[in-house]
Amino acid sequence: MFDTMVITKAVAGVCSALLIFLLGMWVSETIYLPHGEAPVAYAIDIGEAEVDDGEPAEEVDIAELFASADPDAGEGLWRQCRACHVMDEGVNGVGPYLHGVVGREISSVDGFNYSGALTQLGDVWTVEALNAFIENPRGAAPGTTMGYNGMRGLQDRLNLIAWMERESQ
Template identity: 55%
Template sequence: MFDTMTMTKVVGGLCGTFLVFLLGGWAGDIIYAGGGGHGDHAQAYVIEVASADDAGEVVEEVDFSEIMATASAADGEGLWRNCRSCHSLEPGVNSTGPSLYGIVGRTVGSEDGFNYSGALVAVADVWDADHLNGFLENPKGYAPGTAMGYNGMRKIEDRANLIAYLDSLDD
């Protein structure tokens, strides 16, 4: 089946293919690496790119207490749908997360019958509006090691409205 002539054809075909690839690589280097006689010509045009220092847009820091003063509990009730899959509003009824009834002003990690992850205790002593704002913005960033798998609320107005709604539920 494999005689000398067949083996010679196969080896010749492989060598020819390898030679084509080598010549193609050599031609590509000449064309694209500047070996084709382009020399030291100046670039035809330059695109100006703004640096990080020239961002142009200045983000104004807003005090959360000012936003909290204008927060709407009615709007926060609509935002509750993000939380209800893991939390409840009934006192003492825990689910995947602890009950959020009376959360504003409650001691951190104090809901009876819920096993907290321990990362929250290092964050604050009491859940006030500022601590809830920071936690709701980015739970994993605010309390590293927390078991809460929520990515957070990006809009500060939404966080204020939700906190106002949760604050309106208890006495």
């Protein structure tokens, strides 16, 4: 059934297909890839950069803003957190429970396997530490396993923290 001529034709067919493929790749690289010293990208002039006049950025007093935070408004923001967290003490979800988180030691929930990245935030979950972490978890604690992208609004974060604090009492 398989004589020498059939095997020779099959090998020749495979080699021809490979040769055609390599030839096509060479032709496409010649046509589409730049050669020589021609720039690949071009600079776009966007004007003058803003000059820092030496004035420091306005400092925001987190404690003062937190004192005026609205816990009722924070309750609606809890929807973003409850996908992974629970407010019931001792009940962990994908993330640790958040009952009593304000003022609690960081990485202190028994039975939850923390990533170890949270130690960069300090020893205790203060309003400032929670604010920084909720704003950008991966920026505040690089290496954290929390997959949340963050909450951008400062007042929203403080309202959420105020709600968590009120629910823990």
